[in-house]
Amino acid sequence: MSEVVIIHCDNYEYDKVKSAINRGLEYLGGVQRFARADERILLKPNLLAADPPERCVTTHPAVFAAVAEAFIQHGVYLTYGDSPGFGSLSKAARKSGLAGVAGDLSIEAGNFEVGERITFAAGKQNKSFVIAQAAARAEGIISLPKLKSHALTTLTGAIKNQFGCIPGFLKGEYHAKLTDMKQFVTMLVDLNRCLKPRLYVMDAIMAMEGNGPRNGSPRRIGALLFSSDPVAIDATAARMVGLVPDSLEMIRIGQELGLGRMDKEAITLLGDALAPLVITDFELAHSRNIARLAKHRLRHAIVERPRIKEEKCIRCGICIQVCPVTPKALQWVGGDASVNPPDKPPCYDYDRCIRCYCCQELCPEGAIMVHTPIIGQVLNCLKPPVS
Structure with a gap:
């Protein structure tokens, strides 16, 4: 025991x-x-x-x-x-x-x-x-x-x-x-x-x-x-x-x-x-991870993804720095931020994104959320009861 x-x-x-x-x-x-x-x-x-x-x-x-x-x-x-x-x-x-x-x-x-x-x-x-x-x-x-x-x-x-x-x-x-x-x-x-x-x-x-x-x-x-x-x-x-x-x-x-x-x-x-x-209304970062249910061709229509709230983004670039894949799964729109200060948040390439959520985890402003597409929301299972 x-x-x-x-x-x-x-x-x-x-x-x-x-x-x-x-x-x-x-x-x-x-x-x-x-x-x-x-x-x-x-x-x-x-x-x-x-x-x-x-x-x-x-x-x-x-x-x-x-x-x-x-x-x-x-x-x-x-x-x-x-x-x-x-x-x-x-x-x-x-x-x-x-x-x-x-x-x-x-x-x-x-x-x-x-x-x-x-x-x-x-x-x-x-x-x-x-x-x-x-x-x-x-x-x-x-x-x-x-x-x-x-x-x-x-x-x-x-x-x-x-x-x-x-x-x-x-x-x-x-x-x-x-x-x-x-x-x-x-x-x-x-x-x-x-x-x-x-x-x-x-x-x-x-x-x-x-x-x-x-x-x-x-x-x-x-x-x-x-x-x-x-x-x-x-x-x-x-x-x-x-x-x-x-x-x-x-x-x-x-x-x-x-x-x-x-x-x-x-x-x-x-x-x-x-x-x-025991609490029954504890809010999770997203409803349920259903990535294992998705075929590759339906991935973008079903699987959760990180998404930036433009109004909260301060253009610090930490999300780009901590992205672990090569090439990066998100980049500044319009090129090098060190040359031209960005007027828009970084943009995701979801084909490269591995859904590790390091960007969401480490954003200092809470500007990145986990978004579930509509079809994914429909397919999501209900939160299980206490056991």
Whole structure:
């Protein structure tokens, strides 16, 4: 049986968060179950982008600090870090508030720019990974995911959080090479099997719904989740927001490959009740991904696509920079923006677009949405009931 601890916590007041963190850890046997004194442990928060805590893009600094204090009191040596989707770790940590609390606790940022290749012979999709030095050299990893909607994987939580252990634009290469959804999420599962984080503490006090994982809306759920099983914790989070775990490919493949358990009967829930937290109107980044139903000749009429809202676009060009395919799937209309400042947003070539949604994920203005054509909307399945 896998254990998932649920602790109700309705805001980020530090004393409340610290009490909730300590209570959750005790249900799982305490800090000593996950680290020995003097071990070098990496705290891996979600630091997707340089955004303030109130936007709910990143792991909240109160959650980070409370977990860190618990391990420091046990004599554990901590570092922290993530590889943001765009920009530097230092900027993302500073803007999100994590750099401040890390400094107060004398926790150093790890090196997430230099990678080291690690062989993983047991991988289903990937037999090796280039891993950020800080993650590769840590004796153990404590993962601190943020619960959010996600245009590609529907939800981002425990399993997806380790993608940030791949440095810089190498993440884009995985998107470009693994254009099939099953291949991509199998890679994520392999990555977790390779890195083997010891503990996952999910920040679901304030989640993100809608145009996630960066430009959605904060949504109060009021909980912290704890587990050593990333499949079980993601499955429990999925049930909290009204989704059937088996409908999410990342969770389903995680169970198939032995990363963890998603079935209700295989998960023991500890702590506080799940039922009061369940919401049935959680807004996803799009209705349902139906790409697997589309024949190639009908692709443009059915499958979701990123689309730019011209009135919100500030012509920064980040979407072009982060597009992982060559040639790029979007370009400035009329040529080189460095020569002629653009008066229109970039234009997509949907034949090149692989629907990775890196552009939507990292747009700083929330100007890119996932649009489903009319025929696709008709064919979309209804959101499944809670299970």
